[in-house]
Amino acid sequence: MTIFTRRNVLAGAAVAAATAAHPGTATAADETKDLDAFVALSSALTGIAAAMLAPAVDPVQIKKQYFDAAKSSPSFDRLLQIFRDNATKPPEAIADVILNQSGSDVRYLGRSIMLAWYLGAWYKPETLAQYNSPKAPAGSPPADRVISPAAYTQGWTWRVAQAHPMGYSELRFGYWSEPPLPLVDFTGA
């Protein structure tokens, strides 16, 4: 049964736009559609509403930076196609197909994309795979790079903690003496 939450309705709307793309040479319109699909699949993976990942009024356009980072992966087109093939499913099912049913390359690319949204840093899919192998090095997989200063300040993990990136508070003196706003106000879901 599909449960219509605010999140999957929004994801669905993005999909409708994304799947209407015509095959053929890449155009600006195609890229917009790919970008919309990217946001929709990112929402399914991260659990953050698409409208929060990519707001209607979006001066930061952080989605484009993550899209560009992910696009360099050889599995990216396949990831988009898998998403399009499953776009009508609920977000948890879409994420499950990407992460658990589409092979290792797509799985780790999916995780790289999730980490980009959460931490603003690019973790190479192959690094994530290496740290999950029997011969995994000790410790945490290192980030390849911070995607940009803006990416760091847009990191979702801080907001999911009902906080803000260290070094980037939009709040006022003394806010720390009071509990934060409810989680839904940060994540939209």
Place this chain on the structure above:
Amino acid sequence: MCAERVNDLDAVIVGSGIAGALIAKVLGNAGKKVLMLEAGAAMPADINGYMNRFLNATAKVPESPYTPEVFTNGKLTDYSKVNAGRPTVLSLNGKGQFGDWQDPRQSYLIQKGPLAFASTYERINGGTVRHWLGTSLRFVPSDFEMSTRFGRFVDWPIKYQHLESWYGEAEKEIGVSADVADQGYLGIEFAPGYAYPMPKIPLSMVDMAVEKAMASLHVPGVGLDDVRWAVASTPAARNSQPYQARRVCAGNTNCIPISPIQAKYDPSVTLAEALRSGSVRIMYQSVASKVRVDAQGRIAGIDYIRYERDDGPPMATGHVTAKVYILAGNAIETPRLLLMSTNDGRTPHGVANRRGLVGKHLMDHPLYLAWALMPDPVWGYRGPLSTAGIEICRDGEFRRDRGAFRIEIGNEGWNFSSGDPDTTTVDLINGLNVGQLNGDRKALFGAELVKQINDKLSRQFRLGFLVEQSPDDTNTVTLSDRVKDHLGLPRPQISYNLSDYTKAGLAAAKTTATAIFKSLNAQEFTKAPDADDPTSFEWPPQQAGGPKSRLKYYGAGHVVGTYRMGTSEQNSVVNDQQRSWDHRNLYLVGSGTFPTVATANPTLTIAALCLRTADAILKQDLG
């Protein structure tokens, strides 16, 4: 290479950190002609460059915003190729690992051990206090009288009363937010009617949760049985109101390494004021290389080497002369300069070192870190990095037997302990358990991922115990006889260990942490260090028998000792005014003059001592 000369000055100050900047400001405002030599980069027009370097850093450490670059081509910078290097917390790892603490290509300090000196410093305009937390506690009276009261170490040549009014001046100068009513513990007294410049910083949700456990807290066996436990708000050089034309703190949780809105005081504030006096000049990227002594034993000048690029060639050498010389490096760079200054054999053991005490008694507050999950959310990662602590355990008869400590309550979750929120986020997404909060190693996504990240991060908190280290004459700064920096100057070499007195303080911190967590019904996650961690030791000592555990310590960033003050030239390098016993026109300032490390963060006391010294210089040397 051209040779420069600057003569006819009243004072030369080496170093533009808090010590140098405060003295420069006082002398400059009195119309004295001052030249400052700063080894590192110039003060920028704004902090955007520092912020961008911080935001782009994959490892956000205290050194990240500043120059020279911590990384070069993806590796730790090799400081033999840099003109004014400095240590980083990234080179404190075991042998053969990334950041090998004893690899001179990765560690600026040449660490001889047996343990690693874990604190770092900056060489840049404004100095190390650019990356400080802002903690502005006064020392307690006992801190000045360890020998008299506890039969340990040495007394300071001054007592709390001698510094009391200077503490007030320092608090005004750097802008401290606190309430006198909260700070009068363990004998700390204030002048009648005294008020801090700004109201106190409010407690965080984390502080308030810890406070609830205080009534039922009992810590057995470490001399704290009679303590009436309480959480106290921490005096901080962090604006609770607009002050010195700087903004009010917005709780960016980033005091270390940089406040993005400069709500936290840093010495560039004082340095700018000093320069505005019109009688203070500064030369950046100018490394003092020799202190010259004349035949009468007076300081006759300071040589420097000037460069333009961090890794470029020297552009000029120079020589400056003045009536008074003030070395305001830090407790590693100042003894390094003194020891380098052998004056063609006339001062074979270096300047100000007739008694061989320069470079000895290097100290820190070795920091014991303990972390736990609260039963309910306390919402860390919000507010200044720390807003309160437990101070009431800083003094007592136990100081005869072990190092005392203060307890800093952190507002930054497990950022310090575990590199969170990154580590736990990566664990939950990639199915790992490095941070210990993903025991079944599930890789999560969607709503469950959000739920788990929220649950785990919002309950994290940590306690930091700053332990008083004993002053040991075997903990030393000397000169490396084989490793040099890019200017050809010998790099500082460190021999460092922790005495049983200090280790017992760290062990008592561990006992106390566990008792506090128990009292809070919090689940402790403090991890034992690996055996090859150079900042760890086994306790109790070998001869005590019984089960052993391994304890880790961190650097507090407090580089202390090495040119101690005292009552006579037999027992010290400088007098209570920080004037060299050997050379009347030489002052050595900063936390290097502390005879003991005391139980609070050093910066406020550095500032108070320097204001007192500046007053003495004006009255006695330049009057």
